Amino acid sequence: MDPETLNPINENLYRAGLMMIQYITIIVGLAIALYILVALVALAYDFFGDTRRLTRRQMDTAPEPDAKDLLTALAGLDESFGESQTVSPDNRSTAQTIVL
Secondary structure: OOHHHHHHHHHHHHHHHHHHHHHHHHHHHHHHHHHHHHHHHHHHHHHHHHHHHHHHHHHHOOOOOOHHHHHHHHHHHHHHHHOOOOOOHHHHHHHHHHHO
16 A cells, blocks of 8 residues: 555544544543442431431330339329329428429
8 A cells, every 4th residue: 555545544543543543532531420420429328317317216116214213203103193182292302303
């Protein structure tokens, strides 16, 4: 083949090679940007998801009163209604133990 034919082919191949490198660079750059975005979203979801689940668990698991607490509350109510309406120091201490 003569040089007049090879020079245009060479120029076309050179341009095609540069364009291919450019497209590959753009694709790899977009893939890296997408990976970073997905990683940041996953980290944010993990952080805020645990916080949200923890709050929901704390709201769902209210402490149940045991039998001793219920009996103390009932005894305090019986004493306060059985006696006169004046508040004595004993009733105040009973009311404080019920609240605590």
